[in-house]
Amino acid sequence: MPAKRELHNPKASYHHGDLRQALLDAGDGVLQEQGLKGFTLRECARRAGVSHAAPKHHFGDVTGFLTEIAALGFMRLSAALELEIAGATNLDEEFIATTRAYVDFAEAHPEHFRIMFRCDLLDDQAPNIRQAAGETFRLLTNVILRQRGEPSLSASEYASGGEVIFVNVIHDIVIGWSHIHGLAHLKLERQLTMVPEDMHEALLVKASRRLATMLRQEAGNT
Amino acid sequence: MPAKRELHNPKASYHHGDLRQALLDAGDGVLQEQGLKGFTLRECARRAGVSHAAPKHHFGDVTGFLTEIAALGFMRLSAALELEIAGATNLDEEFIATTRAYVDFAEAHPEHFRIMFRCDLLDDQAPNIRQAAGETFRLLTNVILRQRGEPSLSASEYASGGEVIFVNVIHDIVIGWSHIHGLAHLKLERQLTMVPEDMHEALLVKASRRLATMLRQEAGNT
């Protein structure tokens, strides 16, 4: 241990061990405490106790880093959806629970949510985020399929030609997702302030129940 | 005209005349050509032919500038909505046209749209943006009110206690707006790529028609 060298973090060795994960954790912290504005590669490096150029080897540039953060966001969203969906005991409840989980996620992790849906900041063709976002979409698709009384898609079914299976219901999937996503996004970005805060839960329930009822009806002409 | 001074723009006088508008125009150009990433106060100043600190006097800081840009965005969105709504000849058409105008706006001005709904980048309590966003919301509210066969709100009616008037229909307003906004946002952020591009128009029409039909029905229990 040569004393002449002053490492950024004298406790740690030159090789961090799991710097990649440490940087992702640091990024989480920065996003939570300072938001996307305070999110810089150098700040994350500082928190991880390494030099400013250390992240480059693991993520390339800031786009690569954000892509990874967004992919993690989709994984957490999927987990939250699965948890809420599993607790529902009927179709109305399931759709409401799905909406609630989605909206709650946006409010609990606003910066992650923003980044996940900012394709100009990401490499949205990267395999990891495509995979993660695809899984979220599969869960939402299945919620709609069940509303319509159709069988759900397993991950493997979805991977191998899910498009073919749900081509007939894609309209309803988009209707359902747009409803959920629009509500979450508008709420997150403070566009629903004309509704008193304590009415938001009731609003979510009523709106989602009405949507679900519609999804269970046969679509009309055209 | 002292020859020793080298102004940024020798053609213009020291006092620009309408630098505020020139900067806003420059900002428009930057957003269109380079997006939010290339949007910097200094770049806008360069385009307007003034020094890098000139914007400060007109907008304060970058947040103030973006707030102004966002307010303009809401005004343009309102104009687009009004135009499309005016062309509709029945309720189905009107709701579809509203959705189309909103979605088209997001695609035509993606960066404006992103900024308008990024409350962390803005001073969303500033009077100009509140006014502009309020007008957009009034137009959307009226679309929903007409679907329900209720009278529209004029700007003055909306300003003086519109909340009281539409408290009974706020659920449907949020349902309608969430649908429209969610569709626009998901499409803009490339989350609907599982639907072939040439089906997007038909998707929009079908989804909106179905939504409009629902809005015209009485809400069920709860």
Added chain:
DNA sequence: TTCTTATCTTGACATTAGCAAGATAGATCC
């Protein structure tokens, strides 16, 4: 004319992303 005020410039500082070159240490091979 002189003073006042709004407008714009200059210069500086702290900060960032990204690059290039070098240092370190763990792993591999002989």
Added chain:
DNA sequence: GGATCTATCTTGCTAATGTCAAGATAAGAA
């Protein structure tokens, strides 16, 4: 064991940014 290889991390640099403070300029008021 020792030499080499390679991934990992550091240092130092450049160009750029937002913001501030101080000064310069012009337009209008007094």
